Structure formats: C-alpha cells, structure tokens
Amino acid sequence: MTETKRGELKKQFRGMARAAQVLGTAYIGVVNGLFTALQSLGKADAASLAAAAGMDPAYVRRWCDAAYAFDLLEAAGDSFWLSQTGAAMIPGAPATLMPAAAQAVLNMHMAERAAELMRTGERPGERVLAERKTLLPWFGPMLEANFARFFEDVICPAVPVFAEVNQRGGLAVDLGCGNGWYLRALARRCGGLRGLGIDGFDENISQATRLAAQEGLGERLRFVAGDAHQFTLDEPADLIAMNRALHHVWEAGGATFIARLRDNLRPGGAAAIWEPDWPADRATLRQPAFQGIAFQNLTEHVQGNHLLRADEIGEAFSAQGLTPEIFRFGDGQEAIIVARKPG
Structure with a gap:
C-alpha cells in the first residue's frame, strides 16, 4: 500500500469515527427526550433543558456542547435551540433520523458482544438486546x-x-x-x-x-x-x-x-x-x-x-x-x- 493510499484510508476512517460520535450524541438526546423537550421550550439554557427533561444538569450542559459541535443544536450565549438536523432527530418527526442513531448504538453494542463471544463460541440469544437498558425500549x-x-x-x-x-x-x-x-x-x-x-x-x-x-x-x-x-x-x-x-x-x-x-x-x-x-x-x-x-x-x-x-x-x-x-x-x-x- 502506498503512503498516499494509507493517508486516504486514515482520513476515511477518521470520518467514520466522527460520524459514530455524531450518532452517539444524537442517541443520547433521543433516548433522554432532550430533542423533544427543546422543541417544546423553543430556546433554553442547559439547566432549563435538564429540568424539562428530568436529567442531570451537568450531563446536559456537556451534551449541549457536543450537540452544538455536531450541528444538532444552534446556540447564542447560554441559549440553545434545535438545528434542522436536531429537529429531524425527534422520534415523531416526518422521516425521522432517530433510527440511524438507535441502529448505530445497537450495532456497536452487538459488535462488542461479538468481539468478546468469538473467543468462547457462546451464543447467548436474544437476551443480549436487553443488556443495555436504553436500547430495548427503542428497538420497536x-x-x-x-x-x-x-x-x-x-x-x-x-x-x-x-x-x-x-x-x-x-x-x-x-x-x-x-x-x-x-x-x-x-x-x-x-x-x-x-x-x-x-x-x-x-x-x-x-x-x-x-x-x-x-x-x-x-x-x-x-x-x-x-x-x-x-x-x-x-x-x-x-x-x-x-x-x-x-x-x-x-x-x-x-x-x-x-x-x-x-x-x-x-x-x-x-x-x-x-x-x-x-x-x-x-x-x-x-x-x-x-x-x-x-x-x-x-x-x-x-x-x-x-x-x-x-x-x-x-x-x-x-x-x-x-x-x-x-x-x-x-x-x-x-x-x-x-x-x-x-x-
């Protein structure tokens, strides 16, 4: 493999890893109702959003920064509101993007389980879908x-x-x-x-x-x-x-x-x-x-x-x-x- 090709592959895989981070951030917002709560509020600071969604304020403040970084939220001062992409993550939105976020996290969970179980040959069955508390409610x-x-x-x-x-x-x-x-x-x-x-x-x-x-x-x-x-x-x-x-x-x-x-x-x-x-x-x-x-x-x-x-x-x-x-x-x-x- 040439050095040029190796560099192209590194760039490609870094892009894939960044996409996984975007979907992971989106998943957190979906399963904890943050996108939905912010839609109701219109604009809110992180503390108000945390209160509306019933979540921990420190986690929500850091999520808001990550969601802003990945263009899921817009921001001015201490206020945040949904970007077009963030609005499309709401589960009830037309042509919602929620499945992509849920599927990405499910894929990573199953990949980790396959990586471990490949060593023993164990096949634990459908119960693996319930091993992550946030995943099963979103499977349907x-x-x-x-x-x-x-x-x-x-x-x-x-x-x-x-x-x-x-x-x-x-x-x-x-x-x-x-x-x-x-x-x-x-x-x-x-x-x-x-x-x-x-x-x-x-x-x-x-x-x-x-x-x-x-x-x-x-x-x-x-x-x-x-x-x-x-x-x-x-x-x-x-x-x-x-x-x-x-x-x-x-x-x-x-x-x-x-x-x-x-x-x-x-x-x-x-x-x-x-x-x-x-x-x-x-x-x-x-x-x-x-x-x-x-x-x-x-x-x-x-x-x-x-x-x-x-x-x-x-x-x-x-x-x-x-x-x-x-x-x-x-x-x-x-x-x-x-x-x-x-x-």
Missing part, C-alpha cells in the same frame, strides 16, 4: 420508523393475502410483534381484520398495547406475552405473520416450527414471512445495499440465529404441505414468503 420504534410506511404503502398493496384476510374479517397473528407496529400498520390499511401480537419481552407488550389504544385500535388488536417457539392459538388464524423474525427460531428446528405454523392456521389460511433475503452469491455482499445484511448476519450469530434465503424458506414450507409464493422488494434485499395451507 426503530423498526417502525424504518419499515412501517414501506410495509403499509408498498408491500400491502402488492401482496394479495392481506386484502383477502381483510375481506373475510379474519384473525391475523404477528409472532415476535415487538411494539406492535406491523399489526397497527396492517389494521390501518385493513379495517376488517382482527389482530393478535405475541412477543417474549414484557416491555414490547406494554408498548404495543399502549400504542394500539392511542391509535384507537385497542378493540381490534390484542397483545400478549408468549414464546414464539412454543405458541398455540386458541383460535386458528387466517394469517400468521412474522416480520423479520423467522430466522430467530430457525436453528432450534425450522421444519418443526413450520409444522406448528401450519397446524395453527385454519384451512385456506396463510403464513406471511418477511425476511432479509440472504444472497446466494457472496459477491453480492460487496454491493452497498447488501453490506448491512452481512453485518446483521454476524450479530445474529450472537443471538443464536442466521439469515436465510427466501428460496430456502419456500422449500421448507413446501415440505410441510403448504404452497409458497415469493415476493421480492427493495432491490432484492427484502422478501415476503406467503405460504398457503390447503383449504
């Missing part, structure tokens, strides 16, 4: 901000099974429902269906129940704590959905789990599985759009999982007597596998 909102509009506006109209379930007023079950964003998005588009969400984290169930009630969907949507590996429904479902979660149960026995899906569907019902589509050709991972999937697959290993090919999922459904159809979106990164049970 991060996914919602990233995917809900895409699901509602692009996927739903293109995949006929959602309209079919809506037309007959059927039951849609979401396994691994998180904060319930998938069922809420589906219910907004499909006024005739009922929904049941199941998740293993109590924090997610509380969020999902509260958010459904806020949107006036509490009578149609219900959320309960449960183990997706061992679920049994009191009422056979017209649709069982899994949003980017099938790979979480696959290594424990994919064929057994798909048989459980089949047995909990009513005749003519369907499973709708949304998964990142792991490419068959490793060279695809060099494409910028797929690089994140490669990193995700590394961090999924920490959780006891690995990403799947859509064709592999379809073949597994066929082996259990269901008829699969694959819909691909996002330049091939995302796949919806709809597998129908014979009527």
